Amino acid sequence: MREIINAALPRQRHLVLLGLALGLGLALAAIAARSVGGAVAGLTLLPILFFLGMAVREIVRQPGREGLRVDETTGSFFAPPQPGVPFGPALCGYFVYYTLYTVAGSAVDAWDRFLMLAYLLVAGGLAIGAWRRVPFVTLTAEGVSSGAPRSMIVVPWEAIGAGAPTGPGAAGRFLRLPIARPELVRRRLGWLRLGAFVPVRELTVAPEFLAAAIRHYVAHPEHRATIGTVQEYDRLRRALAGAPLTGQV
The missing domain is CATH 2.30.29 (PH-domain like)
Structure with a gap:
């Protein structure tokens, strides 16, 4: 059991960092290319399509079909995570992208800034949770x-x-x-x-x-x-x- 946890946690942390880095990179690229309509459209559409794909995958994904596993060393029955990319890191990256790209726009009022702050707080909570467990x-x-x-x-x-x-x-x-x-x-x-x-x-x-x-x-x-x-x-x-x-x- 301990070996599974020790392998799964670093992998999940890498996915969190990757999601945040992709969100930040795509936001900065879209902001820099804002004056070029086609490039902005492509850079805006890419993360949206990716997030929608992850959301659809999350909706249609079936729960596990196995039994429990046995660890006699710790005296426990346990179930580890399924393989694949968790939804949380992808959502963190999208929130970072959407927040930075929106805040950098010219027509952002106080309500938009409040929503962006809420998105960042949610992204931070998801990232911390995925980092720790x-x-x-x-x-x-x-x-x-x-x-x-x-x-x-x-x-x-x-x-x-x-x-x-x-x-x-x-x-x-x-x-x-x-x-x-x-x-x-x-x-x-x-x-x-x-x-x-x-x-x-x-x-x-x-x-x-x-x-x-x-x-x-x-x-x-x-x-x-x-x-x-x-x-x-x-x-x-x-x-x-x-x-x-x-x-x-």
């Missing part, structure tokens, strides 16, 4: 955590109430855990209490399998101590035999 979910004997190597949220099993984790339909963007004891939940942003959400869209695990596994360990605390062993994962797969996937170790 990769999409990840981990199940241990203690509970469920999301994000690595810095967990965004840690939910002990005792904090999860009865009922199934729920998500926004077939898109499978995230799971919302039913919380019975919110005081036990640990968040990276402790002041932001918007519920316990586990993003799953960019993970290799099938959302329905992850939801079933969480529901299983909430209902069967006697099995939690052996989470992270191959034997327990085999037992879990047999218990969840109805899940439409083939897991892997």
